[in-house]
Amino acid sequence: xGKIIGLIVILVVxxxxxxxxxxxxxxxxxxxxxxxxxxxxxQQKAAPLSGETNDTALTSKQSTQEILVKANNWYFExxxxxxxxxxxxxxxxxxxSGTHIFAIPELGVKSETVKPGEKKTIEFSADKKGEFSxxxxxxxxxxHSGMIxxxxxx
Numbered sequence: 373x374g375k376i377i378g379l380i381v382i383l384v385v386x387x388x389x390x391x392x393x394x395x396x397x398x399x400x401x402x403x404x405x406x407x408x409x410x411x412x413x414x415q416q417k418a419a420p421l422s423g424e425t426n427d428t429a430l431t432s433k434q435s436t437q438e439i440l441v442k443a444n445n446w447y448f449e450x451x452x453x454x455x456x457x458x459x460x461x462x463x464x465x466x467x468x469s470g471t472h473i474f475a476i477p478e479l480g481v482k483s484e485t486v487k488p489g490e491k492k493t494i495e496f497s498a499d500k501k502g503e504f505s506x507x508x509x510x511x512x513x514x515x516h517s518g519m520i521x522x523x524x525x526x
Contacts, residue, residue, distance in 0.1 A: 436460040443472040446515025475509035498525045
């Protein structure tokens with residue numbers, strides 16, 4: 373019986389020593405870059421395409437490009453916008469004259485109505501290369517049909 377108790381003590385003590393000093397016991401360390409990339413966080417998920425101002429989700433690798441677009445009777449300034457594919461686009465629509473709505477139908481982007489002196493913000497992801505027409509989506513008067521421009525995603 374004494375030998376069994378002695379054997380149990382040796383096993384318990386030996387196991388404890390191995391547990392604290394064993395070669396498989398590693399200190400906690402910060403995750404490596406590859407480990408962080410393998411486990412996506414909330415910020416790394418792709419932002420949904422939206423024309424609403426409350427859409428603030430961004431991907432960690434996406435840059436944001438802010439563009440001031442002035443809505444005049446009967447043209448947008450600038451008439452051409454260039455961005456890189458994968459860019460988060462934030463258009464600040466400033467009403468100068470008349471009442472207008474900025475829209476890029478092919479991308480599902482549409483602003484709220486802007487009046488002179490007001491500013492509205494539209495955000496979306498430029499995740500598809502190509503040329504996309506933008507226009508005024510509100511019948512704003514005699515020059516409405518010429519109120520168009522071009523978004524170029526390179």
